Amino acid sequence: MxxxxxxxxxxxxxxxxxxxxxxxxxxxxxxxxxxxxxxxxxxxxxxxxxxxxxxxxxxxxxxxxxxxxxxxxxxxxxxxxxxxxxxxxxxxxxxxxxxxxxxxxxxxxxxxxxxxxxxxxxxxxxxxxxxxxxxxxxxxxRTLWQVREEAALRDALENYLTRHASALEKMPPREIHAQLAAFIKEETAISRLMLSAEEPxxxxxxxxxxxxxxxxxxxxxxxxxxxxxxxxxxxxxxxxxxxxxxxxxxxxxxxxxxxxxxxxxxxxxxxxxxxxxxxxxxxxxxxxxxxxxxxxxxxxxxxxxxxxxxxxxxxxxxxxxxxxxxxxxxxxxxxxxxxxxxxxxxxxxxxxxxxxxxxxxxxxxxxxxxxxxxxxxxxxxxxxxxxxxxxxxxxxxxxxxxxxxAYPGLTAIDLERNTRIRCGLESASMSNEEISAWLALL
Incomplete structure (x- = not known):
């Protein structure tokens, strides 16, 4: 930290x-x-x-x-x-x-x-x-880098959901979560998104x-x-x-x-x-x-x-x-x-x-x-x-x-929500109810 x-x-x-x-x-x-x-x-x-x-x-x-x-x-x-x-x-x-x-x-x-x-x-x-x-x-x-990276993550996820709304609306929450996780993995692999690890x-x-x-x-x-x-x-x-x-x-x-x-x-x-x-x-x-x-x-x-x-x-x-x-x-x-x-x-x-x-x-x-x-x-x-x-x-x-x-337009509640979005995206052990609650953040 x-x-x-x-x-x-x-x-x-x-x-x-x-x-x-x-x-x-x-x-x-x-x-x-x-x-x-x-x-x-x-x-x-x-x-x-x-x-x-x-x-x-x-x-x-x-x-x-x-x-x-x-x-x-x-x-x-x-x-x-x-x-x-x-x-x-x-x-x-x-x-x-x-x-x-x-x-x-x-x-x-x-x-x-x-x-x-x-x-x-x-x-x-x-x-x-x-x-x-x-x-x-x-x-x-919560560093300035984290604030900016998590804001960019949320924007990327919401844009993806908007572009693929018709295909995603028929999927169960767990599959949507998996597809979003795969999308972000690709984005970070080509350095279009950064999600830095926490410093000691x-x-x-x-x-x-x-x-x-x-x-x-x-x-x-x-x-x-x-x-x-x-x-x-x-x-x-x-x-x-x-x-x-x-x-x-x-x-x-x-x-x-x-x-x-x-x-x-x-x-x-x-x-x-x-x-x-x-x-x-x-x-x-x-x-x-x-x-x-x-x-x-x-x-x-x-x-x-x-x-x-x-x-x-x-x-x-x-x-x-x-x-x-x-x-x-x-x-x-x-x-x-x-x-x-x-x-x-x-x-x-x-x-x-x-x-x-x-x-x-x-x-x-x-x-x-x-x-x-x-x-x-x-x-x-x-x-x-x-x-x-x-x-x-x-x-x-x-x-x-x-x-x-340094981050105009973002409230303290926005920052908290963006952190929750990142944590939920990186979690592999959420229940169906937790995934549904996580999707509601987007």
């Missing part, structure tokens, strides 16, 4: 170069929301391990919200972010990125603080990495994943006596804060919402980028850390592939702290967080999915942010107030200047 990895480069923008950076980013698109995959700055189409990528300016419009807690409004710099989800090793990809897009990257990064024309691109990007505190992959091990899982990744699987439960077990003693005090204080935290429910500016809409709904899949400030206090920070570490563990080891809770439309997602790459650094740094995802459907259906299918998790993950609708014991209420939740989310959504997806 080839595991998926995420990367994110984050650097403050020089104020005098912001307009130039925005022009460079705009030049990478055919039109707002429509990337040119062969653009000259970063030719995304040349990377055969890159699933999705985005470039954006983190221009948080809600920084003044901290005033509701009596805090001074901080003067944050604008950040430039380059992030994506890839197959394999992050370092290897950054090296390939620097090799294929050296001129374009230098032009983009020259608008950021601390970059010089003589800088080593790979070393500079590594210094500005911003790791996720929690990460979700729809189906770990890297030993280092397998060791780290196993240690992560075992390590967190062990740490929790060791800390259990302390957690039992602290739990009543924690819960009472949390409930007190939930009742007394100042409420902030401004409506989203319509012009802002209209600007966001320009970059949406150009494909079956959309991007989502959001950013905001955490509520002050150590308890809120520790709660956020605990919840996101739990989300990361569950997404990595517990949830069924292709499902975040009951949500099936998300390809990749991540939660990132801005202003402190390491969790423990947040105690002394700016406390802001960002959420990035790639999902199928409209933003309205995306919000409804979270409310209806994962409301408790949504509340736990975001209720420690300023302006989120009031929760009850962390997981109750909150997003159940649909109007306030949707206004909150839209206010914190950021426009993504450049967004790339």
């Amino acid at each position: 080839t595991p998926q990895t995420q990367f994110m480069i984050l650097a403050p923008i020089m104020p005098a170069r912001e307009a130039e950076l925005r022009q460079l980013l705009a030049s990478m698109n055919h039109a707002p929301g429509r990337v040119n995959p062969d653009n000259t700055l970063i030719p995304f189409a040349q990377f055969d391990t890159l699933h999705v990528a985005r470039l954006l300016i983190l221009d948080d419009q809600t920084t003044a919200d901290v005033g509701v807690h009596g805090l001074p409004v901080p003067a944050y710099p604008l950040y430039f972010a380059l992030l994506g989800d890839i197959d394999g090793n992050e370092n290897a990809f950054l090296q390939e990125l620097a090799r294929r897009a050296a001129v374009g990257l230098s032009m983009l990064f020259s608008c950021c603080e601390g970059f010089t024309s003589t800088a080593d691109l790979v070393a500079w990007m590594k210094r500005h990495r911003s790791p996720a505190i929690a990460n979700y992959v729809n189906c770990r091990g 899982t890297p030993l280092g990744w397998w060791i780290k994943d196993t240690l992560h699987l075992i390590g967190l439960p062990v740490l929790l077990l060791l800390a259990l006596p302390l957690l039992i003693v602290a739990a009543p005090f924690y819960l009472l204080r949390l409930r007190q804060l939930e009742k007394t935290d100042p409420a902030l429910y401004p409506s989203v500016d319509q012009a802002w919402s209209d600007a966001l809409a320009l970059g949406e709904d150009h494909d079956v899949t959309n991007q989502f980028s959001a950013m905001g400030s955490l509520k002050p206090g150590l308890l809120r920070l520790l709660t956020t850390l605990g919840v996101l570490l739990t989300v990361n563990y569950a997404a990595r080891h517990l949830v069924r592939p292709g499902r975040l809770g009951r949500i099936r439309s998300i390809h990749f997602a991540r939660w990132v702290f801005i202003g402190g790459a390491k969790p423990w650094a947040l105690v002394k740094t700016a406390r802001r967080a960002a959420f990035f995802s790639n999902y199928d459907g409209s933003v309205e259906s995306y919000m409804d999915d979270f409310i209806n299918k994962a409301g408790f998790g949504l509340n736990a993950s975001f209720s420690n942010a300023i302006g989120y609708p009031r929760t009850n014991w962390l997981v109750l209420d909150g997003c159940a107030d649909e109007c306030k939740y949707k206004e909150y989310l839209r206010r914190h959504t950021l426009p993504t200047q450049v967004w790339y997806k």
Whole structure:
């Protein structure tokens, strides 16, 4: 299995170069929301391990919200972010990125603080990495090559069925399966189709994943006596804060919402980028850390592939702290967080999915942010107030200047179905009922 990895480069923008950076980013698109995959700055189409990528300016419009807690409004710099989800090793990809897009990257990064024309691109990007505190992959091990090969397989099978419909309709399911299998065998023999074998899982990744699987439960077990003693005090204080935290429910500016809409709904899949400030206090920070570490563990080891809770439309997602790459650094740094995802459907259906299918998790993950609708014991209420939740989310959504997806037109459910088609085609032990169900996928 080839595991998926995420990367994110984050650097403050020089104020005098912001307009130039925005022009460079705009030049990478055919039109707002429509990337040119062969653009000259970063030719995304040349990377055969890159699933999705985005470039954006983190221009948080809600920084003044901290005033509701009596805090001074901080003067944050604008950040430039380059992030994506890839197959394999992050370092290897950054090296390939620097090799294929050296001129374009230098032009983009020259608008950021601390970059010089003589800088080593790979070393500079590594210094500005911003790791996720929690990460979700729809189906770990499904590579970009696999996605494309299985999409081509499905197209070939459906075309064959269309061309031979009259002859096949009189055959029993098992004979149809055998004939389709023979057809694909011929196609692969002449290299008209490729169905690559799965690569072995890297030993280092397998060791780290196993240690992560075992390590967190062990740490929790060791800390259990302390957690039992602290739990009543924690819960009472949390409930007190939930009742007394100042409420902030401004409506989203319509012009802002209209600007966001320009970059949406150009494909079956959309991007989502959001950013905001955490509520002050150590308890809120520790709660956020605990919840996101739990989300990361569950997404990595517990949830069924292709499902975040009951949500099936998300390809990749991540939660990132801005202003402190390491969790423990947040105690002394700016406390802001960002959420990035790639999902199928409209933003309205995306919000409804979270409310209806994962409301408790949504509340736990975001209720420690300023302006989120009031929760009850962390997981109750909150997003159940649909109007306030949707206004909150839209206010914190950021426009993504450049967004790339390597397989437009394919949803997460399409990818799962195409994998099932391949597995069924290669199976020699299906029952008649299973073959009939498999044919129904085509």
